[in-house]
Amino acid sequence: MSVIIELEGVRKTYRSGSLAFEALRGIDIRIDEGEYVAVIGPSGSGKSTLMNLLGCLDLPTEGRYVLADEDTSSLDEAALAAIRNRRIGFVFQQFHLLPSMTAWRNVELPLVYAGLPRHERRDRAIAALERVGLGDRVDHRPGELSGGQQQRVAVARALVTEPALLLADEPTGNLDSRSTSDVLGLFDELHASGRTIVLITHEPDVAARAGRNLVIDDGLIAVDRPTAAAGVAQ
């Protein structure tokens, strides 16, 4: 199985004025294609910081990040944007949908930047919404949807480009148990279809559904272990 994510000696220092804070203090990780990884750890330990680096939303202060055989440290902002567009799907805790746009318009956004023709974008956006069970909500605006439905729209947006890697930062943090199981069900399906998933969570039962748990503490990987679900999912 080929490696999709490789971090070597990654450090991240936040600077504001004369103050410097080292949020990641030397991280080495390899994640294979098709893995389902949950990142857990106490608040402020550096989970989101790690996720932002994995998603090329931010750059490491030190160290190397190779994503799908491409060393990202040599790339400029435009090339990074193209990588995010083609290879990565994001699901955020706060959904991050554009309120003035209907569900399918939100879902088609990554395809707009991929340069796909209009009719194809619409077809694919609607197919993605049907896949998350929102085929009857394509023309609703985010304000007209429940929190769980909004997060499912965000998942549809993350998978509409068929990315190899799905990154989710506490995707169920704002959802009730019913919606949480909807969204996690979707992740299980995506995992079954071969996607690589990295998910941040605080909830042990959410982490238990992944095949591998990374425990981060104080900017370092404290524990890296397979879960009971590892054998089942493969």
Next chain:
Amino acid sequence: MSWWETVRSGLAAIRSHRLRSSLTVLGIVIGISSVILTVGLGQGAQKEVKDQIDALGSNLLIVSPGSSTDGSGVRGGFGSASTLTYADASAIADRDVVPDAAGVAPATTSSVSLVNGDTNWTTSLVGTTTDWLAVRSRGLSAGRFFTAEEAAQGAAVAVIGPDTASELFGRQSPVGQQVTVNGTRVTVVGVLTSSGASSSGSSEDDQAVVPVGTASRLTGSTSDTVSTIYVEAASEDRLSAAYQEVRALLANRHGVTTADADFSISTQDSLVETANETNRTFTVLLGGVAAISLLVGGIGVMNIMLVSVTERVREIGLRKALGAAPNVIRRQFLVEASLLGLTGGLIGVLLGIVGAQVLPQLIDQAVAVSGLATVAALATSLALGVGFGVYPAGRAARLTPIDALRSE
């Protein structure tokens, strides 16, 4: 992302912030339409003056008493003693001395009351010779001009302007009717055509023209001074020759040098020049005010774009996270700003053109919409949109996706 796509998403963004967009556009609309209107007002005034001066007659030299203040022939020395006489006019009329003149008409002017029954009308009484009609290139709409014979006798006949006619006689034909001037009955023998100057209330259309002798008799004047001598050059080419000849002759007759002459001669060109100078100042002044309002409109656009960028930092972060390159973001904001600018510009031009039709009916002042000013205003509005969109667009494009996403 194609340009067309960008324009469409720009339109969608503008539509989703209707109030803010309308306020931005309003600033530009006001700026552009005021530029068009003020430039139009200036040019309208300029054209009006030119029409009036053209109506004075072509190839015309106007000799006035008083010294000239500058080389352009502008009359100066207001209030100086009258130094032109009827004899001066007769001397100019001598073809041997002034071969380049085709006609000479001395004119005295005084204010009188004309009475027709109960109707009383104060107008200017012009005493002149039979050449006046040709020299001033006027025409008659009814009747005839007074004859040389009547002029010689100082007969009680008058030719009146169209406005004078309607004031005194209403719809009735004035020809053959009598009016009383200072107790003397004068027969109206003809009515002048309108001078063609667009402005109403021009004195050219309100006057009573009588032989010189008649004028002195009616006003009880005994002096033989005249207020103006109109000289018509034989042709446009000979205007300057006629000017030289008249000047030399009068200087000689008055015993002065041409440098400190006690009279001045103006041509239409010099009158047009003076009038235009005044109007240009006026136009520049108004144009300056309009340009400032355009600038203020532009700053409004910049302000709105900044607010729009700040308010939409999260959106920008999201778009970047989803794969929008910095250039795409920059282009999106530029297109949005240009669309706002252009929309404002187009509405402003329309409003300016409508205003140019409506305004003359309210303030009795012609407005000439200039194509050049319109195109320039449109180009400016677009440039304002783009120019003032560059800075916020650049700011938006430079944000890192995570900084943008995290902002509240």
